[in-house]
Amino acid sequence: MNGTVADGFGPVRDAFARNFDVLGERGAGVVVYRDGHKVVDLWGGTRDVIGGALWEQGTAQIMRSATKGVAAAALLLLHQRGELDLDAPVGSYWPEFKEHGKDQALVRDVLAHRAGVPALDHPLTPAEAADPDRGAAAVAAQAPAWEPGTAHGYHAQTYSWLTGELVRRVTGRRIGDWIAEHITGPAGADLWVGLPAAEAHRAGLVGPVEPPATANGGLRTRPKRSVSEAHNDPDSLTSRAFGAIHPAPDENDPAYRAAQLPASNGVGTADGLARFYASLIGEVDGGTRLFTPETMGKAREEASAGPDRVLVVPTRFGLGYMLHGVASPLLGPGSFGHPGRGGALGFADPETGIAFGYVTNGMQKGVTADPRAQALVRAVRSSLAG
Numbered sequence: 001m002n003g004t005v006a007d008g009f010g011p012v013r014d015a016f017a018r019n020f021d022v023l024g025e026r027g028a029g030v031v032v033y034r035d036g037h038k039v040v041d042l043w044g045g046t047r048d049v050i051g052g053a054l055w056e057q058g059t060a061q062i063m064r065s066a067t068k069g070v071a072a073a074a075l076l077l078l079h080q081r082g083e084l085d086l087d088a089p090v091g092s093y094w095p096e097f098k099e100h101g102k103d104q105a106l107v108r109d110v111l112a113h114r115a116g117v118p119a120l121d122h123p124l125t126p127a128e129a130a131d132p133d134r135g136a137a138a139v140a141a142q143a144p145a146w147e148p149g150t151a152h153g154y155h156a157q158t159y160s161w162l163t164g165e166l167v168r169r170v171t172g173r174r175i176g177d178w179i180a181e182h183i184t185g186p187a188g189a190d191l192w193v194g195l196p197a198a199e200a201h202r203a204g205l206v207g208p209v210e211p212p213a214t215a216n217g218g219l220r221t222r223p224k225r226s227v228s229e230a231h232n233d234p235d236s237l238t239s240r241a242f243g244a245i246h247p248a249p250d251e252n253d254p255a256y257r258a259a260q261l262p263a264s265n266g267v268g269t270a271d272g273l274a275r276f277y278a279s280l281i282g283e284v285d286g287g288t289r290l291f292t293p294e295t296m297g298k299a300r301e302e303a304s305a306g307p308d309r310v311l312v313v314p315t316r317f318g319l320g321y322m323l324h325g326v327a328s329p330l331l332g333p334g335s336f337g338h339p340g341r342g343g344a345l346g347f348a349d350p351e352t353g354i355a356f357g358y359v360t361n362g363m364q365k366g367v368t369a370d371p372r373a374q375a376l377v378r379a380v381r382s383s384l385a386g
Helices: 010-022 065-080 095-104 107-111 132-141 159-171 175-187 197-205 227-231 237-242 254-258 270-281 293-300 371-385
Strands: 002-005 027-034 037-045 191-193 266-268 304-307 314-317 336-339 345-349 354-360
Touching (some): 002 010, 010 027, 010 037, 010 371, 037 270, 065 107, 065 175, 065 191, 065 266, 065 270, 065 336, 132 159, 159 175, 175 191, 191 270, 227 237, 266 270, 270 293, 354 371
Antiparallel strands (some): 002 037, 027 037, 027 354, 191 266, 345 354
């Protein structure tokens, strides 16, 4: 294990070490900012899941759904700049989306997972999924699983094409390119939605991932089945939502990493993820704050709550972000962020000035509330209390 912690944040170092000793961590990094200044920067293990090359300070990793928070920032910033109306129908920007009664779906429904199209009747291959035209056309042609706006269910994969097409219709640019210019570039964050050719040198620092052989249990609602059980039922909405790309893409394939799929394939360092969130809520090392207080309020104002038709457990969402709750515990009631299936987690807590980023190659089966990330979050909470 390598890195530094500021005075008072020793519990985070201890929890990070325990993750390797007790919780099966393989390679990982965790970074914490407080009031725009880095107070934790730790990394350890190997970036190759089978051993060998060591995880370095600049090692980046696939973040899976932790990428969704970055995509949400794109839509919220366009709204902040007056280019996108959150209360407008999606079809006013994207007329083809109106098919099958989706004409009443609002932009805010996309962000709050209320759009009604978490699954596709005809899944896309990885190559088709990487084509923005094919992805957008598939979502536009899909009949909704519920009347848009009347319920919520996690749009595990289709979130890529929903957010990506809205950005493309408004700006004329692909979402990953727009994010690089307007979000991660200004924030100075090593984070990409689609690893570009210009960053090909970083490929050697992006460690391979390997799915675990067995589930880790996951969250459970009583008396209903767990997320893992629902995911293993091929007819469930859960399985169909996560299987909107089929067969499952090879996350170690450079072509997949280069695709701009903001629901699932962001690549970033722990510092990049934490720095992104720090930039949403304040200045980082004297840089520019991305969200105004009003926009930050929209990110964390509850827009969906209760039984999630895809994740089975009750979930809470603001506009684009998971909120503190049973399904995804964060630092406190005012926190907003997003986990990634398998372990990654990024969030901000404006009340304490904390921004947190954790990435790992030791992918586990849990969709939310990964025990390693949660141990680190508890340690941050303990550090602040001490």
